[in-house]
Amino acid sequence: AETLLIERLSFSLAQVSGLVSQASGHSVTIRDNVFFLEIANNNTPSVEIDARVPLTGVVSGNRITSIGQGIRLWAITATSEAIDYTVERNVIDTSLPAESNIGISADFRGQGSYTLRAFSNVVDRVGGCNCGLNAGILLLVLQTPQVVASLTNNTVNGTQTANGFVFRVDDPGATVTINLFNNIASGGDRSGYTVSNSGGASITLVADENDSWNNGIPDNFAGLPSGTVRNKNPQYVNAGAGDLRLQPTSPM
Numbered sequence: 001a002e003t004l005l006i007e008r009l010s011f012s013l014a015q016v017s018g019l020v021s022q023a024s025g026h027s028v029t030i031r032d033n034v035f036f037l038e039i040a041n042n043n044t045p046s047v048e049i050d051a052r053v054p055l056t057g058v059v060s061g062n063r064i065t066s067i068g069q070g071i072r073l074w075a076i077t078a079t080s081e082a083i084d085y086t087v088e089r090n091v092i093d094t095s096l097p098a099e100s101n102i103g104i105s106a107d108f109r110g111q112g113s114y115t116l117r118a119f120s121n122v123v124d125r126v127g128g129c130n131c132g133l134n135a136g137i138l139l140l141v142l143q144t145p146q147v148v149a150s151l152t153n154n155t156v157n158g159t160q161t162a163n164g165f166v167f168r169v170d171d172p173g174a175t176v177t178i179n180l181f182n183n184i185a186s187g188g189d190r191s192g193y194t195v196s197n198s199g200g201a202s203i204t205l206v207a208d209e210n211d212s213w214n215n216g217i218p219d220n221f222a223g224l225p226s227g228t229v230r231n232k233n234p235q236y237v238n239a240g241a242g243d244l245r246l247q248p249t250s251p252m
Helices: none
Strands: 003-007 010-012 016-020 026-031 034-037 045-051 055-060 063-066 069-077 082-088 091-093 102-110 113-119 122-124 135-141 146-152 155-157 163-169 175-181 184-186 193-197 202-208 210-213 236-238 243-246
Touching: 016 026, 026 045, 034 045, 045 055, 045 063, 055 069, 063 069, 069 082, 102 113, 135 146, 135 155, 163 175, 163 184, 193 202
Parallel strands: 003 026, 010 034, 016 045, 026 055, 034 063, 045 069, 055 082, 063 091, 069 102, 082 113, 091 122, 102 135, 113 146, 122 155, 135 163, 146 175, 155 184, 163 193, 175 202, 184 210
Antiparallel strands: 236 243
């Protein structure tokens, strides 16, 4: 079992990317760094962890400006092995909105047992490349894993030609639980929230008190109970300048 910690560094025109494919019980933590990644490839992530064996990964408190993706996480195991990711307090934007792809991406495949916790992240003005699965925050589930994804207090604003929060499950054998609370999706060209279940998988959505404001098309929860979805102006301090803190009068 290996432990890796990367913290308080500055990366310019560089990324942190790793594949973990042997042994088990590893820990990877990437926290409190600054990334500026202007590479003209709309799928290049600033931070990427590709786990093929049991691993705990934490991506926390980073400031990321990227043309491509901010954070991309993979979980791919052939057996019922556990991979656990926490993504919290990251601020992600782009210097070229028309070229960017995804703010936070979790791509879960295989037959493992995977956990994603995404708390208090801010994703601003990404997703303009119109290059497929572009989104503010994306969960993609393929094959037959068991997945629990909990997203709380995240803000996704200004997604361009993209949905804010995207949950896509493509295999009928997958079992997916999504906990979705107190998130904000605002000012996007498409939906604030969209759930896609093309394979007829078992999806449980537990949701309440999310906000969807001024998005281009209606939300789509695939017929699942969505709880209370508010349609209120979140009253950011200065969205045009990228300051998505809430004013004291905010209904959020």
